[in-house]
Amino acid sequence: xxxxxxxxxxxxxxxxxxxxxxxxxxxxxxxxxxxxxxxxxxxxxxxxxxxxxxxxxxxxxxxxxxxxxxxxxxxxxxxxxxxxxxxxxxxxxxxxxxxxxxxxxxxxxxxxxxxxxxxxxxxxxxxxxxxxxxxxxxxxxxxxxxxxxxxxxxxxxxxxxxxxxxxxxxxxxxxxxxxxxxxxxxxxxxxxxxxxxxxxxxxxxxxxxxxxxxxxxxxxxxxxxxxxxxxxxxxxxxxxxxxxxxxxxxxxxxxxxxxxxxxxxxxxxxxxxxxxxxxxxxxxxxxxxxxxxxxxxxxxxxxxxxxxxxxxxxxxxxxxxxxxxxxxxxxxxxxxxxxxxx
Numbered sequence: 001x002x003x004x005x006x007x008x009x010x011x012x013x014x015x016x017x018x019x020x021x022x023x024x025x026x027x028x029x030x031x032x033x034x035x036x037x038x039x040x041x042x043x044x045x046x047x048x049x050x051x052x053x054x055x056x057x058x059x060x061x062x063x064x065x066x067x068x069x070x071x072x073x074x075x076x077x078x079x080x081x082x083x084x085x086x087x088x089x090x091x092x093x094x095x096x097x098x099x100x101x102x103x104x105x106x107x108x109x110x111x112x113x114x115x116x117x118x119x120x121x122x123x124x125x126x127x128x129x130x131x132x133x134x135x136x137x138x139x140x141x142x143x144x145x146x147x148x149x150x151x152x153x154x155x156x157x158x159x160x161x162x163x164x165x166x167x168x169x170x171x172x173x174x175x176x177x178x179x180x181x182x183x184x185x186x187x188x189x190x191x192x193x194x195x196x197x198x199x200x201x202x203x204x205x206x207x208x209x210x211x212x213x214x215x216x217x218x219x220x221x222x223x224x225x226x227x228x229x230x231x232x233x234x235x236x237x238x239x240x241x242x243x244x245x246x247x248x249x250x251x252x253x254x255x256x257x258x259x260x261x262x263x264x265x266x267x268x269x270x271x272x273x274x275x276x277x278x279x280x281x282x283x284x285x286x287x288x289x290x291x292x293x294x295x296x297x298x299x300x301x302x303x304x305x306x307x308x309x310x311x312x313x314x315x316x317x318x319x320x321x322x323x324x325x326x327x328x329x330x331x332x333x334x335x336x337x338x339x340x341x342x
Contacts, residue, residue: 023049023059031066039074042067056094061087062101065108072108077116078323084109098139103146106132107153114157115290117327122157122164129154143189148182155179155203159210163327169214176207195238198231199246202253205231209260221260228257248277248289255297264301271297290328292318299335308339 023045030041046067049060064087072080088109095102110132114125133150140147158175161168183200190197205228212224235250255270275294295314299307315332322328 020053020059023053023063027063027066039067039070042070055090058095058099058101061091061095061105064090065101065104069108072112076323077112077321077326080112081109081116081121084112097135100146103132103136103149107149111153111156114153114160116322117160117163118323118325119164119327122161122327125157126154126161129157143185145189148185151178151182151185152200152203155182155207159203159207162210163331169211172207172210172214176204176211179204179207195235195246198235198238199249201231202235202249206253206256209256213260225257225261228253228260232257244277245289248274251277252289252293252297255294255301259297259301267301268298271295271301290318291321292328292332296332296335299339308336311335311339 026045027042030038030045042063046060046063049057049063053060055061055064068080068083068087071083084105088105091099091102091105097103097106106128110125110128113121114129129150133147133154136144136147136150155175155178158171158178161171165171179200183197183204186194186197186200205224209221209224209228212221232250232253235246235253238246251270251274255267255274258264258267258270271294274289275298278289278291278294292314295310295317299310299314302310311332315329315336318326318329318332
């Protein structure tokens with residue numbers, strides 16, 4: 001899954017204003033080809049579009065969204081938040097809030113804000129994502145593609161909120177409910193076997209696993225873990241070798257499920273698979289997954305003698321991408337202190 005979700009079959013396409021089909025054709029060709037030159041090609045296309053059409057033109061903003069999505073794979077999260085915020089502000093100059101280009105940009109901005117996870121970031125992202133989902137439900141309806149994007153974004157942020165509010169277990173159940181609703185919507189629109197349907201199911205499985213581990217939900221950890229493993233296995237089988245983001249997220253879900261079921265050896269093997277997939281990708285933020293997450297799982301699943309070293313590796317990985325006051329770095333620092341006996 002790209003930084004901004006691809007429109008599935010049957011979804012309303014972004015408008016092609018002014019007959020500028022050549023711009024859109026070029027944009028689609030670059031995105032589909034991908035590869036290491038995509039960022040530079042998109043940057044050149046964006047420069048041309050802004051010069052010819054103006055920075056606030058719908059097509060220029062559409063190209064800007066694709067460019068920021070590509071650049072965000074390889075730069076520090078702080079820089080991505082700043083860049084997405086600037087494009088979001090530019091979209092507000094000329095486009096309405098229900099324009100598909102605006103909605104894509106808004107989702108990208110809030111998604112990266114939540115990923116940065118400074119103390120105030122998650123609250124800001126959560127407030128804005130709740131408002132965005134409510135607005136899209138009201139104006140577009142609950143079954144619109146862009147309403148679904150907002151629903152999945154909100155569920156993902158809710159799953160990270162315990163970083164700042166560890167006692168707020170209620171948000172985990174809310175995340176599971178949003179993910180389940182989105183999985184049902186995608187199944188109805190796209191079909192049971194569509195890869196985007198399975199991605200929503202994986203999000204729901206992660207949330208359900210977190211719910212039972214917090215002792216606030218129904219069912220048992222074993223049941224939730226087995227369900228998560230089944231979903232992860234299905235996600236692993238989707239697509240081909242280029243679907244690295246999906247493979248990484250499925251491996252991490254597998255690791256979390258084994259860890260919850262008290263199978264540390266299996267958890268470590270799955271986490272090492274995710275770490276290996278990260279290491280061979282030229283764009284570390286493939287699929288929006290956190291490059292330090294595999295090492296957090298490995299630290300928690302390994303022998304105590306090795307745990308501190310793995311936690312240190314997690315902090316090194318996260319420090320490359322997150323600011324030092326990110327709650328993701330704080331989480332690993334606390335883990336290191338625990339292993340050091342402090």
